[in-house]
Amino acid sequence: MxxxxxxxxxxxxxxxxxxxxxxxxxxxxxxxxxxxxxxxxxxxxxxxxxxxxxxxxxxxxxxxxxxxxxxxxxxxxxxxxxxxxxxxxMKPERRGRSLEFLQLSNWxxxxxxxxxxxxxxxxxxxxxxxxxxxxxxxxxxxxxxxxxxxxxxxxxxxxxxxxxxxxxxxxxxxxxxxxxxxxxxxxxxxxxxxxxxxxxxxxxxxxxxxxxxxxxxxxGGKSPTIIAPEYDHASAARDIVFGKLMNAGQTCIAPDYVLVERSRMDRLVEALVTEIKRCYPRQTSATQYTGIVGERGHERLLGGLQECHDRGVRVVSADIALPQTGFSIAPTLVIDPPVDCRLMEDEIFGPILPIIPYDTLDDAIAFIRARPRPLALYLFTGNSEIERKVLAGTISGNVTINGTLLHVAQNDLPFGGVGPSGIGAYHGLDGFKRFSHARGTTKVRIFNPARLAMPPYGRLTEFLAKVMGRG
The missing domain is CATH 3.40.605.10 (Aldehyde Dehydrogenase; Chain A, domain 1)
Known part of the structure; x- marks a missing residue:
């Protein structure tokens, strides 16, 4: 056999x-x-x-x-x-009934x-x-x-x-x-x-x-991060580094690229490098930084970086000590890469983070909406109006505001994608329902109202049709 x-x-x-x-x-x-x-x-x-x-x-x-x-x-x-x-x-879930069916129980x-x-x-x-x-x-x-x-x-x-x-x-x-x-x-x-x-x-x-x-x-997909103009870029950098470099970026909801106001882009790059070195100091990074799974994934990431180098894109790598076994890539920032490069077309799934400048918040929202709906979206803002605008103007599987990855750890929230980033959601109650059949049941308690609508039809039928079909 x-x-x-x-x-x-x-x-x-x-x-x-x-x-x-x-x-x-x-x-x-x-x-x-x-x-x-x-x-x-x-x-x-x-x-x-x-x-x-x-x-x-x-x-x-x-x-x-x-x-x-x-x-x-x-x-x-x-x-x-x-x-x-x-x-x-596990208990039966009671459901309502309309006026004409008050004699019934639904669950x-x-x-x-x-x-x-x-x-x-x-x-x-x-x-x-x-x-x-x-x-x-x-x-x-x-x-x-x-x-x-x-x-x-x-x-x-x-x-x-x-x-x-x-x-x-x-x-x-x-x-x-x-x-x-x-x-x-x-x-x-x-x-x-x-x-x-x-x-x-x-x-x-x-x-x-x-x-x-x-x-x-x-x-999966390319989960975007927006830093609003008023938000402290150093504070955002700390949370972005956490979300991006946990598991060396091999996370389906990792920030895939960052949208930042053009005038603040260089300061964000500096803040990100500083934060990377703080999280992974040379004396401990070799034992606390995660390797890349498989030679194929490693070569794919290196190929994406090489394309950016060949096209003259500014690339900034953090100088940290890497693990001595397996495959590794240092945390790397790619500054304003062309939208048709491999790193901007495919999910990165590694410790590489493109930084994309925007001129207006509307431009940032339009950039996200022009691409397939992502599994996650991250927004850094203290402005409630900006929050409402971004949430109303985008569609994604889940959202974390002023942080990264946190939504996946919330047991009472559904987790899932939309469109090309997934079908269906689970976790907690939503998972219980996802993997169950919701069987609806109706029970006649005293009198079956359907008997009033049975043939032969006459004035009572016409009256019931008028009442039940009211606008």
């Missing part, structure tokens, strides 16, 4: 096994769901050091502190939030969907595997996880840990390369969530469409 056929057989068997288990217990109790959430929490607490070490090996180097703060901590926060609210979420019950597939990217291989899993298990489902082949150490560890903490008919992990991912996306799941690039997202959606499998696509 070929490796591909073996993988497809393994995938099919896993789906059949989980679907059979779901059919035998389609409505897990609150205690069952909490138990599954608690097992994720135990996994994270008991195996945190192993997880951090595996991720660091896959990245060439990633600080244990960074993995803890970016992956473990937000997962524990989401678990606390979900566990404390789950009882309320919505959120039911589990069944078996859900999770396709995980390489940049946050733990957070983006277990984050969706929290919502999926809270909603009463079962899950099959396909981790990225680009982080083999983490994927192998995740496979082993999930098998230790969960039965195969609850949660299982299937490893493999591109061919396995293609077969995975073609399975008849009850829902499929994919996190990754827009290009691959299109292929996943096309494969899922053959089975009418509903999808949640968390993609």
């Amino acid at each position: 070929s490796e591909d056929n073996s993988a497809e057989s393994l995938l099919s068997h896993a789906l059949v096994r989980q679907r059979a288990a779901f059919e035998s217990d389609p409505f897990p109790t609150l205690s069952q769901r909490r138990d599954r959430l608690d097992r994720i929490a135990r996994l994270l607490k008991e195996r945190e050091q192993e997880i951090c070490a595996a991720v660091s090996r896959d990245f060439g180097h990633r600080s244990l502190h960074e993995t803890t703060m970016l992956e473990i901590v937000p997962l524990m926060s989401a678990l606390r939030h979900t566990r404390s609210h789950l009882k309320h979420w 919505v019950q959120y039911q589990p969907l069944g078996v859900i597939g999770i396709m995980v990217p390489w940049n946050y291989p733990v957070f983006l595997a277990l984050g969706p899993l929290i919502d999926i298990l809270a909603a009463g489902n079962r899950a099959i996880i396909k981790p990225s082949e680009l982080v083999p150490q983490t994927s192998a560890l995740l496979t082993r840990l999930i098998a230790e903490y969960f039965a195969p008919n609850e949660v299982t992990v299937i490893e493999g390369g591109v061919d396995v991912a293609a077969a995975f996306s073609a399975l008849p799941f009850d829902h499929l969530i994919f996190t990754g690039s827009t290009a691959v997202g299109k292929k996943v959606m096309a494969a899922a469409a053959a089975n009418l499998t509903p999808v949640t696509l968390e993609l």
Whole structure:
């Protein structure tokens, strides 16, 4: 049997096994769901050091502190939030009724969907595997996880840990390369969530469409940052550096480029370089700055920088000590690059930040609106009128004002894209609903009003039509 056929057989068997288990217990109790959430929490607490070490090996180097703060901590926060609210979420949700249907009761019950597939990217291989899993298990489902082949150490560890903490008919992990991912996306799941690039997202959606499998696509794009004319550029620089250089810019919601008033552009560049050196002093940067995953990604970023050099663009690199293992690129600012260069057309996904000058705030808004709708937007302003203007004039998946990345850590906010940056949103209550079927129910309590409209038709029917069809 070929490796591909073996993988497809393994995938099919896993789906059949989980679907059979779901059919035998389609409505897990609150205690069952909490138990599954608690097992994720135990996994994270008991195996945190192993997880951090595996991720660091896959990245060439990633600080244990960074993995803890970016992956473990937000997962524990989401678990606390979900566990404390789950009882309320599971209750039937009462809905209203119009005057002519006062004899009825209406409610919505959120039911589990069944078996859900999770396709995980390489940049946050733990957070983006277990984050969706929290919502999926809270909603009463079962899950099959396909981790990225680009982080083999983490994927192998995740496979082993999930098998230790969960039965195969609850949660299982299937490893493999591109061919396995293609077969995975073609399975008849009850829902499929994919996190990754827009290009691959299109292929996943096309494969899922053959089975009418509903999808949640968390993609990416070029998330812009606007610094309003009145905002302190040094303060903005501190938050921009944090958002851009966490995980060496390999974050789907990292600031992709900064729009700043033309007269303040040089001062912002100076402030950004100063802040980079403050965050990554030479004596510690080699151990706290994250590497680039894979030679292909490294070469792609270098190619983008080389194009800017060749076209005479001003490029400013911060002089920090880089990790001694794997692939790395120093934090780099690209000043006013041409809009048709590679760094301005494609999502950067690395520690390179274009700085784009604008003359008026309207110009900055128009620049954003002329491009595909991004996954995130960042605005720095203390002016409420500017805030309203930018929010009303742009469309994005989410927004953080006077900071970066913070929206993704808010458990009570939906997280997701719009248009080419994604389909659907999850996290917290929105994730519970995303991975549930909202079944609406109507109950006749005393008298069925439909009997007044039954044939034979006459004056009563005409009267009811007039009353019920009123404007």
